[in-house]
Amino acid sequence: MTVSALTRPGERDRAIVKFSEIDWLFALALCLIAGTGALMMFSIAGSSWEPWAGNHLIRFGLCFLAMVMLAMVDLRVWSALAYPIYGVGLLLLVAVEAVGDVRMGAQRWLALGPFSFQPSEVMKLGIVLALARFYHGMSADSARLSWWLLIPLAMIAAPVVLVAHQPDLGTAMLIAMTGLSMVVLAGLSWKVIAAGVISVVAAVPPMVMFVLHDYQRKRVLTFLDPESDPSGSGYHIMQSKIALGSGGFFGKGYGLGSQSQLNFLPEKQTDFIFATLAEEFGFLGCISVLFLYGAVIFMALRIASISHSHFGRLAAAGTTATFALYVLINGAMVMGLAPVVGVPMPMLSYGGTVMVTVMIGFGLVQAVRVHRYSEVTSGSGALL
């Protein structure tokens, strides 16, 4: 297929062309990460597909199909659905407040027939789409600094407050940081950014002391002084560091990680799977996986930068920001650089919800790539 053929009107709307326009190298990187996750789950289950590795691969396979199908969805459809998705997400968050299940001390889950899911996950996508949609219609000057700034801030604040109230501080922070990073990407004035950063830094200590729940405060304090509570919250950090450190350069070998195999490592298949990897495959394995994550982030940002529509750019970049935050927060937590918050390593950790969220996000990113030349109107969805 020649370049000239693609310029023919309607040619880019053909399914086969769209399919070929998907970034397959990007897709391969995702498969490698998910495959590594399954490999580790197979090891810690004592060389068994049960109970995690098999499930993980099946989920990834389904999510991968979803990503490919979403990649075909026109950006105009995404744009048109942006506000509705955000609105539904917000409604669900209110609903979970009223009727949600309480699991592990927090009200996060909403039952939907046989499935139960966390509305906060919907919001991770919703905030990216809604802000991208909002800034798509803004001029550069308005985006830099104007009274319009209050609208995106309110759009961010509403879900953050609801999620934090569940309480799920990790997700609330993730939503807030994703939203704020999009506001910055959209072109907020540096002066405002500097003022915001300073005020946030100043607000952290009083937040920790007065607003956080007891267990949240304890996590933060334990992080600051892990020795103060070696068998409680400090235990997780300590055991994770032992797993990492004892891995050394080459690791203890596949299936030979004593920390994970003998259950010293908490949440070894979910939040701390990176420590499992570090123990069995050492520095070499860790750096390779970090490299894969870096490659995914790089490729996604490249996709964002080649998009012709502002909506596509912001949507892809916002999704990437969420993903990068996941990786960095989880990595820092596992390595004892951040307090223990329930943020998994995307694709590597076991867990359906995050996998679905991330892969739908990458479906959006792929859609941005596939439809990079299409224009999105600033008005409400004309196609729908």
Added chain:
Amino acid sequence: MSEPSIFFSEVNERQGVFHRRTFLLGGFAGLGLAALGGRLAHLQLVETQRYEKLSASNQFNFRLVAAPRGLIVDRNGAILASNRPNFRLLVSREEDLDPKTTLKTLAAFVPLDEARQARLAKDIARAPKRSPVSVMEDMSWEEFSAINVRAPELPGVTADMGEVRVYPHGGAFAHVIGYVAKVNKEDLAPTGPNSDPILLHPGFRIGRQGVEKAFDLDLRGKPGARKVEVDANGREVRQDEGGDIAAIPGKEIQLTLDVDVQNRALEVMGDESGAIVVMDCRTGDLLCMASSPSFDANRFVRGLSGPEYRALALYDRKPLLDKVMNGTYPPGSTFKPTVALAALGAGIDPEARVNCSGGWYYGGRTWRCWKRGGHGSQNMHDAIKNSCDVYFYQTALKIGPDHIAKAAHAMGFGQTFDIGVPGNQKKGVVGSTEWKRKAVKREPVWQPGDSVSYGIGQGYVAVNALQLAVMTARLANSKKALNPRLIKSVGGVEMPRGDAAIDLPFAAEHLKYVRGGMEAVANDTSGTAFRQSQLGLGDIKMAGKTGTAQVRSFDKLASRSSVGVTWKLKDHNLFIAFAPYDDPRYALSVIIEHGGMGGATAAAPRAREVMRVALLKDPELRARIEKPLPLPEVPESVIMEGAAPEAPIVTPPPPAPPGEPT
């Protein structure tokens, strides 16, 4: 798109800002990833050794393994205390374990009633985490294997094989060896040997009495360790055979006791309450220290039930009391050889005669001889042989208490002996003017009447069975003030012998004279214990002395006969002896509590039986016994009968005793 130019520049400016800031975002992400990489390098490359150590200490654990407790053997190596395998069922407390449910499940395999379940659940809840509590001991093989198969699905439950102390002779050595029992809270000490964590091991037992207590540390040995791989809950996953540290078994303690002599002693005691001590006259080794009735030490190892303990403690023959060392008795006539020695030492002529008419009027009352009709004219030899009270009344009065006390101390009375076991030995009483002034506040002056009863071993004199045996052995040895020895060796190291002692402060001919009197007691047809002292071992003869110790005061006219008197009010019955007479090897003392009047009735026949076993076990003496008798003098038919040692070749007609001798 009606105003493309404006729109275009607008779009372009937005795009430019976006590109710069995306580049920044990518930079931040890259920086973050680099920081993680740096942290990884620090942890995995720089500090890896530190974390490897921490990881290993997580993964591996040492589990204490109790050392086999040292054996206790008799002088010939026969086992008195050893260990036998024991299938135990242990339950330990775990986070996700409700002990009640576990116990209910276990009740399907082993007998555990509701009450026991409740008590064990409490024990498990109280025990430190992961420190197992013994739920069942001595399971059968079937129970053990059934539980072992299901153990993986029962968290916290282990069935293992431990060792438990066993005393193959039951109660025969209970007082000497003592027993082991579960560790109490009071046993644990913050420092020293009792701070050892092995004491918390469910199979560990601590020495409670006797040898087990005195040599507890020697017997314990050194616990070993099993290197195991554990998971985060402390459950064993694998065993690392190469990392094990072997336990060092406890030292073997060899006693001087002889299984056969001791068992025979317990056997002949029957239901009687009392003590028998046998001592080697040459070395001081104790061959027998039997206290009757006894108790089964094995029952104490597993823990005695309340009713069981009460039954033992309240029985009026006091099975828990060691009558060898803890019971003191008036020696009665067994004290007369000592009095005789004192008299000889004080210059009394042994041939000087005293007339016995059955009683002696002195100090306003009549001091009766045990023989109503009297013994007639008696020298010292006759007086010992006949156990004439009147002779010793007068002799004791003549020499006074201090001579007697001096001789008694020299013979080992009034003191305790260091035989290596604690056992709360009683010193007894040896009366003297000095002693009375200090001890009897009510009447501190020694009265002549005190001397009179002192002469026949009544009044201010009390001894125990061990002292009586020591006295007899010293008399038989005639040279050394022998000390008794119970512990022959500890871990192969020989303990000091009993004949490493000072010389006796008596003239050799005096000792010989008294021994002659004792020989007559047993071998002269008119001796007080002639009938009961025939060993039937050829030319090996026994010498002895009978004794009766009053436990009630007698009315002048009342009969001293024990017939029809309640057990508790009967006289104690004593006998001391040594054999062979011509070359003494073994000395013994027998005390039968409330055995009735006359040492010859209850004590002497038992002494003879025990002495026979001791003599027959001695290879030298056995050779002498089995040496054929000179042939020409005896008709052949008699030899045939004589081959059986029980039947004496010539049976002299037993003299009809007018009354029981004392």
